[in-house]
Amino acid sequence: MVNRVTREVAFDKSVTSLDSLKRAAYRFIDQCSVEFLPSESSFLCVLRFNPDKSEESATLTIEDFRKEVLDQELRASIKAETEGVRNLILAHAFSKTGLIKDE
Amino acid sequence: MNKFQPLSFYAKQEPIGYQLLPFQFTELNPRKYLLTNLVGEFHTLDKNKLKVFVGHQLESDDLDYINLRAKQFLLDTHNTIAPELLALKVRTRYSRLAEFTGLHIFVVSLRCEHSCPYCQVSRQSEDKRAFDMTPEIAEKSLDLVFRSPSRAIKIEFQGGEPLLNFALIQQIVLSAEARNTTANKTLGFVIATNLALVNHDILAFCKEHHIHISTSLDGPQDLHNKNRPRPGKDSYERVMKGIELVREVLGKDQVSALMTTTKDSLTRVRDIIDEYVRLDFQGIFLRALSPYGFAIKTKSFRSYTVDEWLEFYKEGLNYIIEINKKGIAFQEYYASTVLTKMLTSQDPGFVDLMNPSGIAIAGIVYNYNGAVYASDESRMLAEMGDNTFKLGNVLEHSYEELLTSDALLNPLEESFTLSVPMCSDCAYEPFCGADPVYHYATTRDYVARKPESEFCKRNMAIFKYLIELMESDPSVKNLFSRWANRT
Amino acid sequence: MIQLHGKLKHLSPPSSGRVILSLTTNQDLPTALASQKGLLSDGASSSAFKVVFHKHKPTQLLEGSYHFLLPADLHYLGEGDVVRIDLKDGSFRVLFRKSSGHNSILLTEQCNHYCLMCSQPPKKIDDSWILEEAKELIQLIPQDTVELGFTGGEPTLYGDRFIDLLHLAKAHLPRTAIHILTNGRAFHEIEFARKYAQVKHNDMMVGIPLYSDDPVRHDYVVQSVNAFNETVRGILNLKSLNQRVEIRVVIHQQTVDRLVHLCEFIARNLLFVDHVALMGLEITGFTRANLDELWIDPYEYKDTLSQAVMLLESYDMNVSVYNHQRCLVNDDILRAYRKSISDWKNEYLDDCTNCSKMNECGGLFLSAKQYKHSQYIKAFM
Numbered sequence: 001m002v003n004r005v006t007r008e009v010a011f012d013k014s015v016t017s018l019d020s021l022k023r024a025a026y027r028f029i030d031q032c033s034v035e036f037l038p039s040e041s042s043f044l045c046v047l048r049f050n051p052d053k054s055e056e057s058a059t060l061t062i063e064d065f066r067k068e069v070l071d072q073e074l075r076a077s078i079k080a081e082t083e084g085v086r087n088l089i090l091a092h093a094f095s096k097t098g099l100i101k102d103e
Numbered sequence: 104m105n106k107f108q109p110l111s112f113y114a115k116q117e118p119i120g121y122q123l124l125p126f127q128f129t130e131l132n133p134r135k136y137l138l139t140n141l142v143g144e145f146h147t148l149d150k151n152k153l154k155v156f157v158g159h160q161l162e163s164d165d166l167d168y169i170n171l172r173a174k175q176f177l178l179d180t181h182n183t184i185a186p187e188l189l190a191l192k193v194r195t196r197y198s199r200l201a202e203f204t205g206l207h208i209f210v211v212s213l214r215c216e217h218s219c220p221y222c223q224v225s226r227q228s229e230d231k232r233a234f235d236m237t238p239e240i241a242e243k244s245l246d247l248v249f250r251s252p253s254r255a256i257k258i259e260f261q262g263g264e265p266l267l268n269f270a271l272i273q274q275i276v277l278s279a280e281a282r283n284t285t286a287n288k289t290l291g292f293v294i295a296t297n298l299a300l301v302n303h304d305i306l307a308f309c310k311e312h313h314i315h316i317s318t319s320l321d322g323p324q325d326l327h328n329k330n331r332p333r334p335g336k337d338s339y340e341r342v343m344k345g346i347e348l349v350r351e352v353l354g355k356d357q358v359s360a361l362m363t364t365t366k367d368s369l370t371r372v373r374d375i376i377d378e379y380v381r382l383d384f385q386g387i388f389l390r391a392l393s394p395y396g397f398a399i400k401t402k403s404f405r406s407y408t409v410d411e412w413l414e415f416y417k418e419g420l421n422y423i424i425e426i427n428k429k430g431i432a433f434q435e436y437y438a439s440t441v442l443t444k445m446l447t448s449q450d451p452g453f454v455d456l457m458n459p460s461g462i463a464i465a466g467i468v469y470n471y472n473g474a475v476y477a478s479d480e481s482r483m484l485a486e487m488g489d490n491t492f493k494l495g496n497v498l499e500h501s502y503e504e505l506l507t508s509d510a511l512l513n514p515l516e517e518s519f520t521l522s523v524p525m526c527s528d529c530a531y532e533p534f535c536g537a538d539p540v541y542h543y544a545t546t547r548d549y550v551a552r553k554p555e556s557e558f559c560k561r562n563m564a565i566f567k568y569l570i571e572l573m574e575s576d577p578s579v580k581n582l583f584s585r586w587a588n589r590t
Numbered sequence: 591m592i593q594l595h596g597k598l599k600h601l602s603p604p605s606s607g608r609v610i611l612s613l614t615t616n617q618d619l620p621t622a623l624a625s626q627k628g629l630l631s632d633g634a635s636s637s638a639f640k641v642v643f644h645k646h647k648p649t650q651l652l653e654g655s656y657h658f659l660l661p662a663d664l665h666y667l668g669e670g671d672v673v674r675i676d677l678k679d680g681s682f683r684v685l686f687r688k689s690s691g692h693n694s695i696l697l698t699e700q701c702n703h704y705c706l707m708c709s710q711p712p713k714k715i716d717d718s719w720i721l722e723e724a725k726e727l728i729q730l731i732p733q734d735t736v737e738l739g740f741t742g743g744e745p746t747l748y749g750d751r752f753i754d755l756l757h758l759a760k761a762h763l764p765r766t767a768i769h770i771l772t773n774g775r776a777f778h779e780i781e782f783a784r785k786y787a788q789v790k791h792n793d794m795m796v797g798i799p800l801y802s803d804d805p806v807r808h809d810y811v812v813q814s815v816n817a818f819n820e821t822v823r824g825i826l827n828l829k830s831l832n833q834r835v836e837i838r839v840v841i842h843q844q845t846v847d848r849l850v851h852l853c854e855f856i857a858r859n860l861l862f863v864d865h866v867a868l869m870g871l872e873i874t875g876f877t878r879a880n881l882d883e884l885w886i887d888p889y890e891y892k893d894t895l896s897q898a899v900m901l902l903e904s905y906d907m908n909v910s911v912y913n914h915q916r917c918l919v920n921d922d923i924l925r926a927y928r929k930s931i932s933d934w935k936n937e938y939l940d941d942c943t944n945c946s947k948m949n950e951c952g953g954l955f956l957s958a959k960q961y962k963h964s965q966y967i968k969a970f971m
Contacts, residue, residue: 023524026552026554029552074153074157082123085125094194110810172804181818181819182805588904
């Protein structure tokens with residue numbers, strides 16, 4: 001059986017949500033599978049890389065994964081802040097008594 | 104005379120600070136993010152600045168702040184009109200949805216005398232008349248065509264080789280025109296043919312009814328003939344003769360050509376483009392192979408990787424830009440389609456790059472046997488034995504039954520980009536599309552996993568490339584703006 | 591430069607009041623017509639006319655009319671022209687010239703903006719009499735007039751009275767196109783925009799300035815807070831009611847750095863406007879006071895201008911370039927280039943008389959010739 005590189009990365013629960021972790025992990029689904037093991041204060045992510053992945057390459061990917069988690073947190077903030085105005089804009093765009101006269 | 108106030112007087116904010124307006128961000132390159140708003144207007148930002156921006160720390164006299172405000176990524180006391188402008192643009196972008204189904208493809212015959220290895224329909228020999236569409240099916244299909252709300256209707260004849268059933272083409276054209284005297288749509292016709300069978304009689308009819316011709320030209324003679332074998336090994340010669348004849352009778356711009364990229368094409372992109380320029384075509388559509396039909400059977404689909412294809416594409420696009428700089432107007436049509444989505448609020452209506460997916464919304468296919476398919480690719484899939492995207496049959500189902508069938512509504516709903524993983528947070532989403540047929544053909548899932556999707560990889564690379572080109576060269580930006588607007 | 595106003599010498603005793611008169615050279619007009627008109631006299635006279643304007647000092651003065659001496663620089667006036675004369679002090683102004691393609695009626699000198707480059711600096715005086723006079727004037731303008739402009743100041747400050755004037759213009763001059771210069775802010779109220787649309791004129795357009803895609807910059811140039819928001823909303827309201835809108839941009843130091851960005855903003859957000867006018871700076875009014883902040887030699891921005899024009903044209907928008915000398919623009923904008931300075935304002939430099947393209951060129955404003963113009967004006971050989 002081929003040995004597959006496996007790594008563990010922990011994230012503090014107080015600064016990272018499970019949702020962000022899952023979204024980030026999804027982007028690497030072509031390179032590894034991710035298992036989430038929650039504990040009291042953190043999430044432990046177990047990354048099992050595809051057979052063709054070397055140790056060095058896995059280290060680089062872990063870095064990218066951490067950055068992607070941060071990006072996902074940022075996306076969550078943006079979404080939370082802009083949800084209201086987004087719905088307003090879409091409602092306006094599709095309303096019948098909108099900004100442009102109906103043709 | 105009153106005193107004039109300085110700029111700083113007008114820069115004052117009351118209240119201080121800004122709110123974010125909806126936007127997505129994704130990496131453009133290692134140094135920058137691409138930000139896109141609800142309507143695909145974009146801004147590139149140094150990576151280290153994004154957090155500052157999202158954290159409400161960006162200074163109002165920073166050039167990025169000013170540009171982000173002008174493009175409606177943020178709202179402060181000075182641009183309170185922004186949400187209204189966004190709403191107007193969103194409305195324009197989606198208004199095309201109500202005018203669905205502009206393209207109606209009639210597969211008038213499956214018979215063909217070529218045997219191209221990448222063909223997406225099975226080869227059928229010239230004898231089997233069982234593979235021609237009947238007049239009854241044609242008329243029933245036309246009933247459905249004229250139910251479309253779209254004000255412009257294009258009827259495209261395909262096959263096999265459609266000219267093998269020219270009599271039916273004539274019937275359909277005449278019948279459509281008769282119906283149109285009351286329907287009053289803008290009606291257009293195209294025949295997609297390999298030109299081997301074209302003659303004066305056929306062209307006389309085309310001229311009378313303003314029918315456009317679309318043919319296949321894979322490149323210079325050796326490449327074309329290798330890609331597209333026929334008995335006599337003279338496909339290219341026939342295409343040349345055909346183009347000349349069509350132009351003579353119908354006019355220079357009444358014939359267009361499409362190419363397909365095979366492994367042999369990969370090193371020949373300049374030759375292929377030169378061939379199109381030599382023939383005075385206005386542009387070329389650099390197409391990759393699709394994973395359907397014969398292409399899968401002969402494994403030619405897997406004959407090159409996405410990266411190899413992207414190299415081919417970039418080399419081709421760069422060459423075309425060079426040609427334009429020398430004063431020859433020549434477009435790359437896939438780029439033009441993407442650029443329309445990037446630079447305008449128009450929807451080019453290209454089935455593969457639409458959200459919701461363009462299946463049935465942009466175009467629909469009436470097969471020789473009356474089967475109705477959500478798109479041309481859906482038909483290819485059926486030829487391989489998979490009827491997932493078959494909506495019904497003109498002889499058995501009504502317009503309502505066809506367009507509200509689960510076969511259509513399920514993939515439309517499930518592949519909606521704003522609801523699926525990764526696409527829903529992707530900055531390139533406004534330029535991209537849901538392609539449930541492709542993803543289903545390759546993974547048996549309408550959505551598939553985008554990190555593994557070649558559709559995603561290919562398109563994202565193209566989007567990034569086009570943006571980098573525009574940002575680095577204002578003359579390319581201007582050229583692309585004309586392509587985007589077809590001006 | 592054509593003289594449009596002056597002070598005329600009384601030849602008969604002064605009276606009081608201002609009158610507007612249509613001019614004629616026909617001394618034989620029947621009294622019913624003549625009593626409302628001004629005669630341009632070469633020597634002939636008639637007591638039937640309200641006012642007689644003598645080109646040369648007459649030997650006799652007939653009673654029953656007011657008589658004035660017309661100075662040589664006003665001898666160009668002719669049949670159908672409309673003038674205003676103050677019967678007390680002889681102040682004289684040409685209000686309408688039949689031979690001109692660019693007649694404009696000034697409706698007020700009041701304005702709610704204070705543009706850095708304003709060519710008609712606002713005055714805070716009650717000049718609502720001008721509107722009354724405009725109503726009279728409209729009724730004297732010939733019906734075959736192709737186009738008429740309404741300017742200010744800010745015409746919409748009159749509110750409903752302005753709308754009434756438009757109705758009047760439509761009634762008296764149904765075949766005359768109307769072009770209104772306004773900052774557009776009044777139209778941010780949809781009710782006012784609706785009243786405007788109710789005029790249902792078949793050839794009426796507003797020209798609205800927009801100086802930047804950056805609201806702070808725009809507000810600064812027009813010297814008014816919240817101008818950008820209200821102006822853009824005004825444009826949106828007018829377009830929602832299918833009214834014709836032109837966007838006007840004056841190019842100077844405060845607008846040129848974001849000119850291409852502004853054109854991108856227009857192409858993405860205001861694609862439906864009917865026309866975009868890119869204009870050269872006039873060195874008059876406030877411009878001179880703010881010259882350091884405004885002046886940039888057009889030669890230095892000609893490539894930016896090219897980019898701006900090509901961008902708008904790529905979006906299939908109607909673009910015109912006004913008030914630039916032919917030698918200061920690149921050939922790639924020629925489709926948009928207009929020979930445009932109003933005929934009463936245009937001048938040329940000495941070197942221009944040798945220029946092979948002189949008749950394609952709009953020339954310069956007199957103010958430019960006198961105060962400031964490009965260092966790069968050069969005849970084409």
